[in-house]
Structures are given as C-alpha cells and as structure tokens.
C-alpha cells in the first residue's frame with residue numbers, strides 16, 4: 248500500500264481480515280518481526296488459503312488425485328517467489344519446491360486460432376516462422392516496424408485508457424490486441440482487453456510512451472537501466488530488505504534469485520496449497536497469533552479519540568479492538584458487507600467489480616490423451632472469435648506435473664523408493680466465464696459448464712467423446728475471484744489509499760490483489776512483506 252503506516256506500540260494488537268496467502272504471509276512477517284505484538288486473523292471460510300486450493304480427491308476408480316482449483320504456478324523471476332521459497336525452507340518444506348526448465352515442453356504455450364487449431368507462441372526461429380504464417384500474427388510485423396514512428400495521439404500524461412486502445416494506437420492496428428494480447432488478458436485477468444486499464448496492467452509500457460514516445464525505444468533504454476536492480480551482493484532491493492530484517496544468509500538468498508531467474512515457472516509438490524497449509528500449521532503454533540476461522544468481518548469503525556479500530560463480524564458482534572487493521576479482501580466485496588460504510592465516500596465504494604471464473608477439472612487415469620505436438624502448458628483463447636462456450640483457456644496440468652524437476656534433489660534413500668516410471672494420465676483444467684458472464688455474472692450449472700468443457704476438448708484437442716464421458720470431472724465457480732482492473736483503476740486506488748490514510752491515520756492498511764503491484768501470488772506476498780516491514784519502521788504520531 249502506498250503511503251506511510253503508523254509504527255506499532257509495544258504489545259500492539261493487530262487484526263487481519265482474510266486468511267488467504269496475503270493475510271497469512273502478512274501475519275507471518277509481522278509476528279516474526281515483532282514477537283511482542285498479537286495478531287488475530289479473521290477468515291470467513293472453514294479453511295485458510297483463499298483461492299489457493301489444491302483439492303485432494305479421488306478419481307472414478309477410487310485412487311487419490313490432486314486437482315488445482317486456483318493458481319498452480321509462480322513466476323520464477325519474482326521477489327515474492329524467493330520469499331516463499333525461503334519461508335518453505337524455514338518451515339522445512341523446501342523439498343516440495345519444483346521448477347520447469349525454459350527448454351521444457353511444459354513451457355510451450357499455445358493460442359487457439361479461428362480454425363480451432365493450437366498455434367504455438369513463438370520461442371524459436373522455426374516456431375516464429377510457423378506463427379507468422381497463421382492469421383493470428385496479422386498486424387504484428389507492420390505494427391512492430393512502425394511503432395517507433397507513431398505519435399502519442401491526444402492522450403495526456405496522466406490519462407488512462409483501455410489496454411486495447413493503447414496497444415492499437417502503438418501498433419497502428421487492432422489485430423495485435425484482439426488476436427494476441429486479448430488471450431493473455433484471459434489468462435491473467437479473465438477479462439476483456441477493451442475494459443482493462445492500460446496503466447494498471449501494462450504501466451511500464453505506458454510510461455515508456457510518456458517518456459520516450461515509443462514502447463520499443465523505452466524498452467531498449469530500460470534494458471541497460473534494469474541491471475541496476477540487482478545490488479552488488481546479488482540481491483534485489485526487496486530481498487535485501489528481507490535479508491536485513493530477518494538476518495538471513497545473503498548467499499543463500501542470492502543463489503535462489505539467480506536460480507529462479509532461469510526458471511519460467513515454479514510449483515510445489517502436492518500443489519500450491521502445500522504453502523498455505525504449512526504456513527497455517529506453523530502460525531497455529533505461535534503464541535502471538537490467533538486464527539479465527541468462519542468469522543466473516545462485516546464492518547470496521549475507528550474510535551475518534553484513541554484511533555483504535557473496532558471490528559464487527561456477523562450480526563454486528565464486535566470481535567476485537569485493534570491498534571492496526573490489515574484488510575486483504577477483494578475491494579468489490581466491501582460493498583456487500585458494508586465494510587467501510589460511513590467511513591469512505593459511497594462513490595468510491597461503488598466503483599470496484601470482480602470477475603468470476605468457472606473452473607472445470609478433467610482427469611483420465613489410463614493414458615496421455617494429448618498428442619506429441621500438443622504437449623505444453625496449455626492454450627489461451629483470443630477474443631477475435633465467436634465463443635458461445637465462453638472459454639478462456641485450458642491448462643495441461645499433467646504435462647506440467649510430468650515435467651517438473653525437484654529444486655532440492657532428494658536424498659539417495661528417497662531416490663531408491665521412487666517409482667521408476669510414472670503412470671500415464673491426463674489432467675486438464677478448463678477455465679470459462681470471466682468477462683463473458685456479463686455484468687450480472689449469471690453462473691451456469693455444473694452440467695452446462697462441463698458440457699462446454701467437453702465441447703472444447705473434443706473440438707480443440709480431438710479427445711474422444713468416450714474418454715470425455717468416462718473421465719472424472721469437478722466443477723467450481725470461483726465467484727468474484729479477481730478484481731476488475733477498470734480504466735481509471737490506478738486513480739481509484741490512489742484515492743482509496745489517501746482516504747484510508749486520512750480517516751484511519753496510518754492504523755489501517757490495504758493488501759491483497761487489489762492493492763499489490765499485480766494480481767499474482769508473488770505480487771501479493773511481496774506486498775505483505777513490504778507493508779509488514781514498513782509498519783515496523785513506521786512513523787510516530
């Protein structure tokens with residue numbers, strides 16, 4: 248969160264709203280930095296982890312399987328991933344860390360073209376030539392060659408616009424946006440490129456245009472500047488703060504940064520929930536942390552004299568009075584419970600909305616149903632096609648899982664007990680809905696979503712009806728799982744942060760996907776660390 252945070256008095260009481268990875272890591276960092284403070288985490292559900300959910304279930308034959316019903320991979324080159332790896336080391340769960348090599352087939356990404364064919368996103372000269380012969384590449388070459396010479400148009404320095412409008416201006420055509428980038432927007436935001444804020448999702452490119460008049464010119468200059476981001480000790484500025492804050496071994500952290508920068512994706516054996524489960528178990532042992540499950544926070548209010556914050560749960564029952572309150576929930580949910588009603592202007596509370604994703608998992612235990620040329624991370628669907636099934640994309644979990652390498656090689660005893668050949672299987676996650684569900688988020692039934700998933704797998708991957716009908720299926724509607732980063736979001740966020748600072752005088756902070764640098768797991772973890780650190784440094788009244 249931008250802006251200063253108040254320094255904590257000794258034995259301070261801290262409340263945290265939300266037991267997802269943001270709330271848990273914030274609690275971990277703060278309670279470790281300041282063992283004198285007492286932290287209470289409020290989580291509305293019976294479990295922690297939020298959207299991180301690695302479901303342990305059984306296939307049709309009763310054998311155990313794990314299905315990811317939320318995120319599954321972390322960016323290697325990211326401070327948050329390094330923080331998570333180091334926490335896992337402290338929790339003695341580091342052997343769960345695994346990675347995908349750059350050259351791995353699991354790092355091949357596909358786009359769906361208008362003929363229902365998978366087209367690989369180029370990563371070599373051959374795939375580039377193949378890609379260029381597909382209509383998905385229309386407008387790329389002319390857009391690229393002319394980009395440096397295109398003017399800025401009438402956009403003023405601080406103005407926001409949709410990502411579609413920004414990219415179309417820079418490329419001199421709309422095709423690059425609708426054919427290519429719209430698919431990437433489906434795979435990160437589940438959103439429509441025409442309503443995403445360019446400043447929020449590609450702020451750096453917008454800054455390049457502002458500063459250098461061109462994205463290409465800016466990125467060329469930035470490449471040389473970027474090198475300064477690693478300090479002489481081999482740490483990034485954030486990891487350097489972490490090293491100091493927790494007296495960590497600098498060389499081990501530098502090693503993690505160097506190694507992870509080589510890997511496009513990091514995962515965890517047992518699924519990403521290995522992290523939140525282990526962290527929850529650890530926090531449950533700490534005397535200065537209290538986890539209150541099944542407690543939905545309804546609203547918060549500040550005592551004008553003491554600056555203490557009272558937290559009310561269901562039926563307006565006060566569940567605690569705190570020196571500092573951390574809110575990690577999606578801002579679009581604040582309106583429903585009236586979290587800030589009477590505290591922040593109504594027009595600010597009305598603005599945020601969210602996207603809902605329909606997640607369908609498919610499992611076939613007996614064979615790999617993906618052909619050799621289909622082996623990859625998965626495919627994304629661009630917006631340039633009619634899409635009655637409302638498909639955003641499909642992730643090939645079995646390919647990713649089969650290509651993971653352990654980051655910490657196992658000891659020799661474990662090597663001998665490992666099965667020699669892994670049985671073949673197919674595990675896919677089909678993601679539908681998002682912006683296609685419309686403003687009202689009308690959620691289809693499980694049968695409708697599974698039928699749309701079957702239609703997609705049959706027509707795009709050629710999987711037979713028999714295999715589809717006899718596989719294991721799971722469906723979950725991840726309601727309002729991602730904030731909608733509307734045009735003007737950065738200004739909205741800044742206004743909320745300013746109003747919160749004024750109203751709560753640095754005693755309330757905002758985290759989670761809506762307030763971190765980006766919506767990814769590493770982003771929210773980095774944000775949790777930086778704010779916990781800020782509160783320990785803090786300012787005095």
Ligand SMILES: Cc1cc2nc3c(=O)[nH]c(=O)nc-3n(C[C@H](O)[C@H](O)[C@H](O)COP(=O)(O)OP(=O)(O)OC[C@H]3O[C@@H](n4cnc5c(N)ncnc54)[C@H](O)[C@@H]3O)c2cc1C
Pocket residue numbers: 264265266267268269270289290291292295296297298299316317318319320321322542543544545575576577580584604725728729758759760766767768769771
């Ligand atoms: C389908 C999908 C795929 C994704 N894939 C990736 C990926 O591959 N890689 C990646 O890095 N990121 C991915 N993400 C993003 C990732 O899931 C988020 O970054 C991360 O889960 C955010 O965690 P959080 O704790 O901020 O929020 P959440 O997970 O939303 O946690 C918030 C918690 O607050 C609780 N809560 C809400 N309201 C209240 C209340 N009033 N009182 C008490 N508790 C409350 C909720 O129950 C929840 O447990 C994906 C997200 C989705 C939805």
Ligand SMILES: C=CC1=C(C)c2cc3[nH]c(cc4nc(cc5[nH]c(cc1n2)c(C)c5CCC(=O)O)C(CCC(=O)O)=C4C)c(C)c3C=C
Pocket residue numbers: 320321322323356357433434435436437511512604624625626627639640641642678679681729765766767768769
């Ligand atoms: C290729 C298929 C993909 C589908 C389908 C997909 C769906 C999907 N993803 C999110 C949210 C996020 N995904 C993120 C990263 C990410 N997603 C894919 C591919 C697909 N996603 C890739 C290759 C990556 C990058 C690898 C990685 O870094 O993990 C992220 C994190 C982004 C970040 O900046 O870290 C989010 C968030 C949703 C909601 C979704 C549903 C359609």
